[in-house]
Amino acid sequence: MKRGDKRVSLWRRGFAFVIDIFIVNLLVSLPFRNKINELVGDMGDKGILETYNYISGISSAELNQLLFIISIISVFATYIYFVALEYKLGQTLGKMIVKIMVKSDEKKLRLRQILIRNITKSLALTNLSLLFLIDLFYVLYSGNKRWTEKWSKTYIEKVNSR
């Protein structure tokens, strides 16, 4: 299958990923915003940087526990988001916006392939982000595929590029 003219730039893929991560984390954090306010106090008049500095400067067992729970939920939610949408539609919301989609090196795209290719994505914002970075840096070696994409035999293509 010739894909030379349908390659997608890393910037485009990265942009789609950022959009997706933002959407998922926004959805996950919504039910917790009141609880975080209870622990941290009213940060309504503070900017993002000041809020971040303040939260990162507080060492509270309860706040750390809550943030840990949120990060665990975020890992699962991210995985569900990518697997469900890529399996059913071949695209996530971010990919729809930048007009790219997932394709299979085999005859059709299978669930097993989707499960494998998204293993490290959900770890991107956790303490295990190194795994995601290794997966990502494989692109420099392979040309345009992450390591999990090579493993799952999938690739990314522009929409309507045939």
Next chain:
Amino acid sequence: MVKNIHRKSKFKIIILVIIGIVVFAYLASLIATEINVKMENRIAVIPIEGVIGISSGIGSEEVDPDIIGSYIDKAESDSSVKAIIIDINSPGGTVIASEIIADKIKNAKKPTVALIRDIGASGGYWVASAADEIVAYPMSITGSIGVRGSYLEFSGLLEKYGVKYQSITAGKYKDTGSPYKNLTSQERALLEKTINKIYDYFLEQVSINRDLPESTVRNLANGYIYLGVEAKDNGLIDYVGDEEFAVNLTKNLANITDADLIYYRQKRNVFNLFGGIIHESFYYMGKGIGNEIFNIENKERLNIDLI
């Protein structure tokens, strides 16, 4: 599997996934409520670690009085914080910076306890004295109530190499303390007078803060250090103990039996670094790079501090 999916079906799938994630997160948040995330009582622990001074920019390790002040303000405005522990490990610092922090502590409405660790001397002790109670470890170094002024004088060295110092000033004592000329007896007397004024002020503040007669403080204020056990005997601190003791003491002062400790600590991260770089860049652009270059002499002049 990906088929040619009708747009409506696509939309339904997206909505279902989003709803699924929100429901999942909401159910998980209900579990989180089982954890007692809301503490009714908290004790704020504010660190004073290192030399106290008004921050001189990126990489500065000094304890910035404005930052400490903001922590105290935050603790005061947080209704869950019932008391404040000032966690001190400082040899002192500049007069103004030490006083700013001490005043902030003194004016705090919530109970304050100073815990002196390795060292809480000179300016560090001034800060501690402003708290309601002072706890120090038995071998903590404290005291050192005094003022020091010093600078290197190069007039002899310059003379040896035939270098002359030319000073053109308006104001007889304008270049007093310049490292390039000999200090006259009159100038020395002036500087000593200034330092003595600062010393007297320091004594007065400690006397007020510790509710000790000024004569008693003056006898103790020979500039030398006292170990924690010695400071307890002479009244400069209230208790010899450790962190656990300080926490229990704080709870007693606040009339609470249980409390969570909340540490206020500025972590230096990449955001601070970039923010600091941008801040400093604009500061020097405004001030004028050339002006900064010609201020070199001022940086080698007399330094007065409480260390």
